Amino acid sequence: MLCVETSVEGRACIGGTALYAMVYPLVLFVKQEPALAMQMSLYVTLGIFLLLAARNPSANRSLIAFTAWSSFAHAVLMAGQALANLIARGELIGSAVLVVIGVALITLAPAKQPVERHSEAAA
Numbered sequence: 001m002l003c004v005e006t007s008v009e010g011r012a013c014i015g016g017t018a019l020y021a022m023v024y025p026l027v028l029f030v031k032q033e034p035a036l037a038m039q040m041s042l043y044v045t046l047g048i049f050l051l052l053a054a055r056n057p058s059a060n061r062s063l064i065a066f067t068a069w070s071s072f073a074h075a076v077l078m079a080g081q082a083l084a085n086l087i088a089r090g091e092l093i094g095s096a097v098l099v100v101i102g103v104a105l106i107t108l109a110p111a112k113q114p115v116e117r118h119s120e121a122a123a
Contacts (some may be wrong), residue, residue, distance in 0.1 A: 010090075013051060014104070016047045016048070016049075016052075018048030018097075018101060018112055021047075022043050022044050022047070025040060046067060049063060050063065057109075058110040058113060061112065065106075065109060067101070067105055068101070068109070069106075071098040071099070071101045071102035071105075072098070072099065072102045074095075074098050075094075075096075077114060078091055078098070079092060080113055082095070090108040109120065110117040
């Protein structure tokens with residue numbers, strides 16, 4: 001599968017690849033930061049499923065939307081914590097990356113397909 005078939009498939013593929021790229025840091029953080037490693041394992045899993053969803057974005061709209069909106073939620077929470085000095089200010093970079101991923105997925109999400117309704121009278 002190529003990551004450049006259509007703009008929606010390409011964005012889903014790039015987002016999935018970015019999340020899947022967290023495998024290496026995940027391995028590094030397992031002993032040092034167990035909570036961070038656990039969170040990253042969720043993103044790696046999400047990345048794999050997003051790569052699979054890129055094959056047929058219209059059929060996987062809910063997964064793509066979940067990835068986008070959960071990225072926004074995580075970014076807002078992380079930015080708030082950084083601005084309140086609860087976590088390092090450098091974490092704002094991670095917030096920006098999550099917002100970029102979310103915006104890319106939302107702006108190019110496939111349109112909802114109209115559902116054909118069959119009435120019993122027509123049958």
